[in-house]
Structure formats: structure tokens, C-alpha cells
Amino acid sequence: MNLQSFLIFAAFTIGLHTLAPTPMRAGVTVGDFDSIKLYTLKNEAGMTVTVTNYGAIITSILVPDREGKFADVALGYHRVEDYINAVDKPYFGAVVGRYANRIAKGKFTIDGETYPLAVNNGANHLHGGAIGFDKVVWDAKPIEGDGWCGVELHYTAKDREEGYPGNLNLKVDYKLTNANELVIDYVATTDKKTPVNLTQHTYFNLRGEGNGTILDHELMINAKQYTPIDESMIPTGELADVGGTPFDFSASKPIGRDISTENEQLKIGLGYDHNFVLAKGADPNAMTLAARLKDPASGRQLEVFTTEPGLQFYSGNFLDGRxxxxxxxxxxxxxGLCLETQHYPDSPNQPAFPSTILSPGDEYRTTTTFKFSAE
Structure with missing residues (x-):
């Protein structure tokens, strides 16, 4: 099943779909092959984002450099089989959950009842388990509004799916605006208390996917603290100051500057694979700037805004050329690197961390925006 061979069903064009920019007006096109579909979002500036309803995966993001030359800045594949069968399951471009990141020893307790989860990362549970949200087919439909186009995705996770309690009804909207913003809205409800922590797992290389490493990219993270991890990559519970450490990205710096520093935390993660405690104002749920990433060579810039309290910065440490x-x-x-907006890892087992428990009658609602530009 090749993503490049889907038929396009749209009022304004019929033909073979490719992942490269196609001459079409701004809007949404839909490629169809049985239940797997590919949605192409294009804005008036020519920025193009493709999304498949398998895993709610962003398969490409085409944005211009300072000279107006477009490149795909998202790592990924052309064929859906490669997303399904990839070794090491890198989660390229996917929505991950029910709980993004790690839960210690694959279990947590709510109201005195312990829930065992799939253990798929050493002794721990990672990114929703053996069959998380990245490995299922979502219901999807195109959506459009004033100044944006997008795709709305739905999935219902059943009670005890991967061990989690409660039927979780989930909606994720991807919206591409004419200001070169990719807005991601998450909404979920449940019929039993359950932990929920969702994120978008795109790997970025602003020079273009397959075009070298991200070590020369310059990164700013709006955080004064981070959560150190133990040898199994579970947070110790400490909120440590970044000042005077390789984890200080409060001012923009090249990612490669400190990544090889002799440091126990970098040794454990094989680089950066840590949650940063985002600096928030009086309203902890307000949309705030989380990070700014720049590629000096192309001039491309990515700003990340979120309502989430944390940002997992992962520097592509486990990519190995396979x-x-x-x-x-x-x-x-x-x-490539990931900037995963989310709650802190292992929060269900860390009472001092912001809670991730969603109760019946409440609504999980969060937003992250990726804003692209060029200097």
C-alpha cells in the first residue's frame, strides 16, 4: 500500500497523489485506499502538510527557506507499510497515547486499584504500549474555516485497551493556517478515571529530512528546570535547575555545543531525552512559547506554543542508520529531533507532578501550535 498511489477525491482535482507539492489551490485533498487515507493540507503561502489516518501520522511538512525554496522538514516514509513495520518503532509523526512517554514498571494505581500496562520499554511502559494510538486507524474527515484548512480525527480506545481503564473518546484536529501555523487541538472524555497524556511525535530537521544532523540547529527552550531521570529513564521526582548545566537552553544555542559533555544525565539518555518544566505565568493552562528552533543554513525557524506544562526534547539519539x-x-x-509538548513522564506515579488523571464528566483539552517562518 503506497501513500504515493492514493487517488485524490476533491472537487478541484483528480489524479495520482504524491508527497511532493502539487499545483493546487489552498485547501484539503484526500487520497483514499480502503480505510487508510492521506489528507493533503495546503495554505495560500504554499506550505503543505500531509496527514494519514493511520496513527494520525504527519507524513510530511513542506516549508520554504529564506530564499523561498521548499523542503520537507519532517522525517518519515513514503509507504504506509514502513510505518507499520519499522524497526525500533520510532513513532515518526504520530499522535502517541493513551499516555505519551514512560510509566514506571508498567503500572499505576487509581483509588486503590492497580492497573498493569503493557511493558514495551525495558521494564517500563512507553507511548501507550504495544498497540498505542500510533498503530490504529482513526476516523477522519476534512475540515475548513476562515484562513485555515485541516483534518479532524476520531478514535475510541476501549476499556482496558493496553491495560488502561475507561472508554476514552478522543478527537484530534490538525489545522494549517495561512500564517504557516500547524495548530493541533486535542479533546478527550472518559467514562472511568484514567490517565491521559497525548503528544505529537514528529521528528524535525529544518534543513530537510535526510539532509545531515540537527547538531547545528539552534534551540531555545523556555524552561528554568527539567526532570532528571534514573538509569531506566524514569524521572527521579526532582525538579532540577538547568542553570550551569548542559540542559540550559534558556538562551538559544547550537544543540551540538554541550551534547557530548561529560554528564551523567546525558550519558543515561545518550544525549537529550528529557522533560523540561516550561515557564508559565499566572495561568498554568495558558498558551505560552515553549521552544524556538532555528537552522542557520536555511534560515528556517520553528516556534512551538502550547498549553501543556512540559516539553520532552529528544535529540534523535536512537536513530542508527537502519x-x-x-x-x-x-x-x-x-x-532529527522531537519537541513533544506534554505532561511530565510517569505522572500517575509521581503525586508531586501535575495530575494527568481525567475523570468522567471532565474534558481533556489541550492545544499545541507549530509556527514556521524563515529569516
Whole structure:
């Protein structure tokens, strides 16, 4: 099943779909092959985002550099089989959950009842388990509004799916605006108390996927603290100051500057794979700037805004060249990075962390925006 061979069903064009920009007006096109679909979002500026309803995966993001030249800045594949069968399950471009990141020893307790989860990352549970939201087919439909186009995705996770309690009804909207913003809205409800922590797991390389590493990218993270991890990559519970450490991204710096520093935390993660405590104002749920990423070579810039309290910065440490991307080049170590807006890892077992428990009658609602520009 090749994502490049889906038929386009749209009022204004019929033909074979490719992942490269196609001459079409702004809006949404839909490629269809049985229940798997590919949605192409294009704005008036020419920015193009493709999304498949398998795993709610963003398969490409095409944005211009300072000279107006477009490149795909999201790591991924051309064929859906590669997303399904990839070794090491890198979660390229997917929505991950029911709980993004790790839960210690694959279990948590709510109201005195302990819930065992799938253990798929050493002794721990990672990104929703063996069959998380990244590995299921979502219901989807195109949506459009004033100055934006998008796709609305729905999935219902059943009670005890991957061990979690409660039927979880989930909606994720991807909206591409004419200001080159990709807005991601998450909404969920449940019929039993359950932890919910969702994120978007795109790997970015602003020079273009398959085009070298991200070590020269300059990164700012709006955080004065981070959550150190133990040898199994579970938070110790401490909120540590970033000042005077390799984890200080409060001022923009090249990612490669400190990544090889002799540091126990970097040794455990093989680089950066840590949650940063975002600096928030009086309203902890307000949309705030989380990070700013720049590629000096192309001039491309990505700003991340979120209502979430944390940001997991992952520097592509476990990429090892075995995965071949859309450009036909191997994804070597640090050929992409993730900026995952979320709650803190292992929060269900860490009472001092912001709660991730969703109760019946309440609504999980969060927003993250990726804003692209060029200097």
C-alpha cells in the first residue's frame, strides 16, 4: 500500500497523489485506499502538510527557506507499510497515547486499584504500549474555516485497551493556517478515571529530512528546570535547575555545543531525552512559547506554543542508520529531533507532578501550535 498511489477525491482535482507539492489551490485533498487515507493540507503561502489516518501520522511538512525554496522538514516514509513495520518503532509523526512517554514498571494505581500496562520499554511502559494510538486507524474527515484548512480525527480506545481503564473518546484536529501555523487541538472524555497524556511525535530537521544532523540547529527552550531521570529513564521526582548545566537552553544555542559533555544525565539518555518544566505565568493552562528552533543554513525557524506544562526534547539519539527515509537516505543518529509538548513522564506515579488523571464528566483539552517562518 503506497501513500504515493492514493487517488485524490476533491472537487478541484483528480489524479495520482504524491508527497511532493502539487499545483493546487489552498485547501484539503484526500487520497483514499480502503480505510487508510492521506489528507493533503495546503495554505495560500504554499506550505503543505500531509496527514494519514493511520496513527494520525504527519507524513510530511513542506516549508520554504529564506530564499523561498521548499523542503520537507519532517522525517518519515513514503509507504504506509514502513510505518507499520519499522524497526525500533520510532513513532515518526504520530499522535502517541493513551499516555505519551514512560510509566514506571508498567503500572499505576487509581483509588486503590492497580492497573498493569503493557511493558514495551525495558521494564517500563512507553507511548501507550504495544498497540498505542500510533498503530490504529482513526476516523477522519476534512475540515475548513476562515484562513485555515485541516483534518479532524476520531478514535475510541476501549476499556482496558493496553491495560488502561475507561472508554476514552478522543478527537484530534490538525489545522494549517495561512500564517504557516500547524495548530493541533486535542479533546478527550472518559467514562472511568484514567490517565491521559497525548503528544505529537514528529521528528524535525529544518534543513530537510535526510539532509545531515540537527547538531547545528539552534534551540531555545523556555524552561528554568527539567526532570532528571534514573538509569531506566524514569524521572527521579526532582525538579532540577538547568542553570550551569548542559540542559540550559534558556538562551538559544547550537544543540551540538554541550551534547557530548561529560554528564551523567546525558550519558543515561545518550544525549537529550528529557522533560523540561516550561515557564508559565499566572495561568498554568495558558498558551505560552515553549521552544524556538532555528537552522542557520536555511534560515528556517520553528516556534512551538502550547498549553501543556512540559516539553520532552529528544535529540534523535536512537536513530542508527537502519531506517531509510523519504529521500532514500539513512536516518543516522541525530538526523532529527522531537519537541513533544506534554505532561511530565510517569505522572500517575509521581503525586508531586501535575495530575494527568481525567475523570468522567471532565474534558481533556489541550492545544499545541507549530509556527514556521524563515529569516
Amino acid at each position: 531506517l531509510i527515509g523519504k529521500s532514500g537516505k539513512p536516518y543516522v543518529q541525530r538526523s
